[in-house]
Amino acid sequence: xxxxxxxxxxxxxxxxxxxxxxxxxxxxxxxxxxxxxxxxxxxxxxxxxxxxxxxxxxxxxxxxxxxxxxxxxxxxxxxxxxxxxxxxxxxxxxxxxxxxxxx
Amino acid sequence: xxxxxxxxxxxxxxxxxxxxxxxxxxxxxxxxxxxxxxxxxxxxxxxxxxxxxxxxxxxxxxxxxxxxxxxxxxxxxxxxxxxxxxxxxxxxxxxxxxxxxxx
Numbered sequence: 001x002x003x004x005x006x007x008x009x010x011x012x013x014x015x016x017x018x019x020x021x022x023x024x025x026x027x028x029x030x031x032x033x034x035x036x037x038x039x040x041x042x043x044x045x046x047x048x049x050x051x052x053x054x055x056x057x058x059x060x061x062x063x064x065x066x067x068x069x070x071x072x073x074x075x076x077x078x079x080x081x082x083x084x085x086x087x088x089x090x091x092x093x094x095x096x097x098x099x100x101x102x103x
Numbered sequence: 104x105x106x107x108x109x110x111x112x113x114x115x116x117x118x119x120x121x122x123x124x125x126x127x128x129x130x131x132x133x134x135x136x137x138x139x140x141x142x143x144x145x146x147x148x149x150x151x152x153x154x155x156x157x158x159x160x161x162x163x164x165x166x167x168x169x170x171x172x173x174x175x176x177x178x179x180x181x182x183x184x185x186x187x188x189x190x191x192x193x194x195x196x197x198x199x200x201x202x203x204x205x206x
Contacts, residue, residue, distance in 0.1 A: 002115065008108045009129055011202060012160055013141055019198030022141045024127055026112055038116055038125045038141070057115055095122030099114060 004028070017044055023100070032102070039096045044089070051084040051103040059096025064089040107131070120147055126203070135205070142199045147192070154187040154206040162199025167192040 010025040014035065021044060023037030039059070054063075056078045062071040066086035074080075081103070082088050113128040117138065124147060126140030142162070157166075159181045165174040169189035177183075184206070185191050 003111045003113045003130070005111045007110060007112060008106045009110060009112055009127075009139065010106045011139065012105065013139070013200045015141070015198060015200070019141065019143045022125070022198075024112075024139055027106070036112065036114065036116070036127055038118070038122065040122045040143075095118060095125075097116045097118070 004034070017042065020044075034102070035100045037098050037100060039090065039092045039098065041092050041094065043091050045087055046090070047087050048082050048084050052082045053079060053101040053103055054082065055079045055099045055101070057097040057099060059092065059098070060094035061096050062091045062093070107137070120145065123147075137205070138203045140201050140203060142193065142195045142201065144195050144197065146194050148190055149193070150190050151185050151187055155185045156182060156204040156206055157185065158182045158202045158204070160200040160202060162195065162201070163197035164199050165194045165196075 004026055006029055008027040014023045014025065020040040020042050021037065023035040026034045026036060056074050060075045062073045063080055064071050065080065065088050066083060072080065107129055109132055111130040117126045117128065123143040123145050124140065126138040129137045129139060159177050163178045165176045166183055167174050168183065168191050169186060175183065
């Protein structure tokens with residue numbers, strides 16, 4: 001699926017880390033939301049509210065999930081889930097395009 | 104209008120200038136397109152195909168339109184149009200959130 005159909009898109013961007021991480025919120029007919037985002041190279045820590053599914057559309061990064069000492073590497077496409085009310089770390093090596101779904 | 108309703112959104116981002124300028128394509132029911140984009144601080148030259156309306160949602164920049172020696176300053180919100188098949192220059196001082204419509 002290369003596009004989301006019959007959705008609403010919030011015009012204003014979500015801007016984090018001085019613009020190095022930005023996203024747009026997409027609202028589906030059933031009221032659920034996803035964000036489409038871009039992360040520029042850097043190191044970031046994010047906190048979750050709801051559990052999240054992060055789908056990497058393009059890019060190169062490593063991720064450290066909560067409670068883990070290990071770094072998982074993704075180059076190209078990939079995905080991982082993050083528990084709710086937790087923190088995870090990302091090291092972005094190449095500009096990364098992603099979709100975040102709230103589970 | 105804080106959001107676009109009943110639209111499609113292309114998942115893959117449009118990425119320019121090493122990720123310092125990125126956008127998402129929104130397709131309307133009548134087939135017209137807009138892009139929602141982010142520009143990080145820097146100096147950029149863009150070329151147009153169709154004429155464009157650039158609406159600045161937030162940010163701080165100056166723009167030099169084709170054929171002009173002058174720089175127009177926008178801080179906060181603003182808009183300008185660019186003729187088709189032309190080039191224009193932007194100096195982005197603060198991360199800038201925009202909507203581009205093709206006229």
